[in-house]
Amino acid sequence: MKNKKTYIKDINRTIYDIKDKDNSIYKSQKGLTPEIIKEISSKKNEPKWMLDFRLKSLNIYNSKPMPEWAVDLSDLDMDDITTYIKPNTKQSHSWEDVPEEIKDTFERLGLPEAERKSLAGVGAQYDSEVVYHNIRKELVDQGIIYMDMDKALHEHEEIVKEYFMKLITPDDHKFAALHGAVWSGGSFVYVPKGVDVDIPLQSYFRLNAPGAGQFEHTLIIVEKGAKLHFIEGCSAPQYKVNNLHAGCVELFIKEDATLRYSTIENWSRNMYNLNTKRAIVEKNGTIEWVSGSFGSKVSMLYPMSILAGEGARSEFTGITFASKGQHLDTGTKVVHAAPRTTSTVNSKSISKNGGYAFYRGLLKVTKGAYDCKSTVSCESLMLDNDSKSDTLPIIVLNNDNIDIGHEAKIGRISDEAIFYLMSRGIDEQEAKAMIVRGFVEPITKELPLEYAIELNNLINIELEGTIG
Amino acid sequence: MTSWKRIGLKDFEFPKIVKYNKKYLSFEEGAKKEVSLNMVTDITSLPSPKIEDNFTGVGTEFILNVKKNYNAGIDLHIPKDLKIKEPIRLDFYLDEKNNHLVDFNNIYAKENSEITIVIDYKSIDNVEGFHNGFTNIFAEKGSVVNIIKLQRLNSKTLNFDSNFSRVESEAKVNFVSIELGSKLTGFNYTSILEEEKSYSNLSSIYLGDKEMKLDLEYTMIHKGIRSQSNIETRGALLDNARKVFRGNLDFKRGSRSSKGVELENVLLLSPTSKSDSIPALLCEEDNVEGEHAVSAGQIDKSKLFYIMSRGLSEKEAKKLIVESSFKPIIDKIPFEDLRSEINIDIERRLIHG
Known part of the structure; x- marks a missing residue:
């Protein structure tokens, strides 16, 4: 029997692909030298420890080889990537003050609309700098801090110093080191003890300049018994040159606290998305990841949950949609490092039009982590025969008192x-x-x-x- | 050899291989005339089938070692349409003088033929043995090859075994692997389901105890349309045993309407045992069904309680559960003496170990 098939057109990205004129006031030179790092740091008027940290990271970056175990990064020429771009605007608190062009872009993407729909706070990053930041007054009154990372470094230096790149260290891998050296912008959220933020906070990242890199740093601390939902969106217009996104997300979830971290990522198809996300969860805390990967040329993204306290919980829900010319290598890592921790992973991937979706996961149970439970489920759907879909879960068990189940399925629409x-x-x-x-x-x-x-x-x- | 990191084989050097002089083949003389069954003398001059060049088994250097230093093995050709009911049996028994076994086995089943081969590897206690093997199977159109490998080498012996099969249209290869012994085992079985309705099946059990280390890899490569593969592995780990399971289902473009299933179930019977599972699904073809499932954990407490309430001790109850999980695979061995020896061995290790 001849199988009939539906052929499916490529995505219409028109609103994402509108490019604005590159109006930046300052652009670091392409490539990476200690001078550039020093310049970025002094432009941002940073404390000395941060400059030292950046320079140390640069050394680590230079000493590490390009990772070769997953995707093909040979097209990514780091010397062609501009690491820091400051758009021609000062940070605004009122939407009216944001320059028209940037505003237009965000309007098209629906950002202020989202705010009108009463999201608790909105931050928007354009190229390397945060251009718009707003948080509702009642949240400020409760002691919630939500601001861009650069500002936080000045206003809450002690907290930043205590947590910044402690969970993801520059030694982790080459792109974490790069991030440590050239990071700029991003969001800083601090939720004090017992505060329940009932409407989500949101941030949006947009990369506009060609051949640029975006290295935003997101640092969220949810104190004991507090609750937060954070949403992150990403996009960039299409250019012929390759762009790079190597952000870092560090999440600290304290005792009994809950954090839901949602991402919809729709980078343009020339983007190398090499992002690192990690959460550490203390006693009875919960991390919930919701992750949608649609865009980028190449992605390597494996949000990691470290269940460090007894009874900690993690939940990962992810979808990856790989289309023409895309190689999306995504998944999640869970480390059960304490007794009675539980985790659930639910991953779905769709590949079409020659796209390549790869699920790569790690589930690890350490020696003393007894009475752990974990369920992992991966499903892949291939919409045509030019595409590829692979699943590679790694399960490492160092203890017998556990209950682990894993299953995966691959197939087509019947x-x-x-x-x-x-x-x-x-x-x-x-x-x-x-x-x-x-x-x-x-x-x-x-x-x-x-x-x-x-x-x-x-x-x-x-x-x-x-x-x- | 990156893959050895997980079970900690470090700086391994091949021993200088000594001769293996013992008799290992038993097969009815009369039937021998119908098939071509020879001791292997020279791999390079084997007429057919061609040995797959890309096959790396447990490691390129291990395959090379076999090709250079083999000291035992058979070259078996089963003629077209001949179905042999009586199984061929190879017994390798390592002792002080014959403590190195490097066997190369070539099994060539021609169109519509049928054969069963049982290979038993064991060693006397206290001998530091070394086994490195390579078994090459070619199943032509419509043929059936059943191969059962039984490994119960002592806890001082290193064991490496690479197995390859090429399965043609409507042919079946059923591979059974029973891993009970050795100090360290590296096992690889790779099957290429070459043509329409090729069928490849792998059933395995393992029992790890003391300081035993196992790295088991099973790969099914689907090329033909409507091909079917099945990997089913059951195991139990005691003491400080360490196991790595790698199951790969690889659907190449063009393997339309194929099906592959991969299952692993491991019982963890000690808090210091270590178990890694890496079940991979690789897919270039949309019209296939692939599935894998892994489960790991202790014996279900209510099951254990029920059996114990019938008057059995905890050890006996655990033994019963492990045995019942292994039984369907052990029952595939066509020799009563081997079956009962294995059962006694499993019982001894679970009760007195």
């Missing part, structure tokens, strides 16, 4: 399912879209409403195409 839906009067295209929406439903329901709608739109756009 002809029977489509036939059934079509027999009910639904056309083939809609039937396919319905099945894909059903496939990603466990993820969409985890997202705030406007993101869930965006995700559904994204899928609809992806699946609009001719049937052949």
Whole structure:
């Protein structure tokens, strides 16, 4: 029997791909030298320990080889990447003060709309610097600190010094070292003891200049018994040159605290997304990752949860959608380092049009971590025959008193399912879209409403195409 | 040899291989005339099938070592349409004088033929043995090859075993691997499901205790359409045993309508045992079904409690559960003496170990 297939068009990225004129007032030279680092640091008027830290990281960066174990990074010429760009604007607190051009971009992306829909706070980063930052007054009154990292370094130097790159050290890997050397911008959130932030905080990163790198640093500390939902969005327009994103996200979740960290990443298809995210969870704390990877040319992204305190919990819900020319190597790492910790991983990937989706995961249970429970489930869907989809979970168990389950499935949309839906009067295209929406439903329901709608739109756009 | 990091094989050097002079082949004389069964003398002059060049087994240097230094093994050709019911049995028994075994086995099943081969590796106590093997299987159209490997070398012996099969259209290769012994084991089985409806099956059990280390890798490469593979592994770890399981299902482009299933179930019976599982699914073809599942943990407490409430001790209850998990695979051995020896061995280790 000849299998009929639906051919699906590529995504319409028009709103993401609008480029603004590069109006930056300062751009560091391409490539990386101690002089550039010193210049960035002095432009930002940083304390000496930070400059020393940057220079130390640069040394580590230079001493480490390019990682070769996953994706092909040979096209990424670090000397071509500009590490620091300061847009021609001062940070604004009122949307009206943001320059028209930058505002336009964010309008198109729906950022202020999101704020109008009463998100608790919004920060927006354009190239290397944060251009817009706002937090509701009642949150400030509760003692919540939400500001950009550069500002936090000056205003809350002690806290920053205590936590900054302690969880992800520059020794971790080459791009963590690079980040340590040239980081700029990002968000700093501090939620004091017992405070429940009931509406999400949000930040948006946008990379506009060609051949630039974005190295924002996100540092979130949720104190004992506090609760927070943080949303991060990323995008960039399409240029012919390769761009690089090597951000760092460090999350500290204290006793009984809960943090939900949601990301919708839709970088343009010339982006190398080599991001590092890590959370450390103390006693009875919870980290919930919701992660959607749609864009970029190459991604290496494995958010890691370290369950360090007894009864700590982690939950990872992720979706990866790889299309033409994309190699998305994503997954998650969970380390059970204390007794009675639990983790759930639910990962879905879709590949189409020659895209390559790779799930790479690590689940580790250390020696003293008894009574741990973990369930890992990975599902992959291939929408055509030009694509590739691999799954590589690593499970390391150093203790017997545990309960571990892992399963993975790979496959295509079954002809029977489509036939059934079509027999009910639904056309083939809609039937396919319905099945894909059903496939990603466990993820969409985890997202705030406007993101869930965006995700559904994204899928609809992806699946609009001719049937052949 | 990066893959050896996980079980800690460091700075390994090959011993200078001594001769293996013992008889190891038993097969009915009458049947021998129908097939071509020879002791291996020269690998390079084997007429067919060609040995897969890209096959690296447990490591390129191990394959090379076999090709250079083999001291035992068979070259077996089963003619077209001949179905041999009586199994061929190889017994390798390492002792003081014959403590190195480097066996090369070549099994060539021609169209629609059928054969069962049982290979038993064991050694007398206290001998520091070394085993490095390479078994090459070629199953032509419609043939069936059953191969059962039983490894119960002593706890001073290093054991390396590379196995390769090429499976043609509608042929079946059923590989059974029973890993009970050795100080350290590196095992690899790679099967290429070359054509339409090729079928490849791997069932294995392992029992690790004391300081035993096991690195087991099973790979199924689907090339043909409607090909089917199955990996099922059950194991139990006691004491300080360390195990690495690597299962790979690789669907190459063009392997339409193929199916692959990979299952591992490990019982952890000691807080100091270590278990790594790396089940990989690689897929270049949309129209396939691939599935893997791994489960690990202690014996279900309610199960244990139930059996103990019937008057069995905890050890006996655990033994019963492990045995029942292993039984379907042990029952595939067509020789009563081997089956009962294995059962006694498992019982001894679980109760008195």
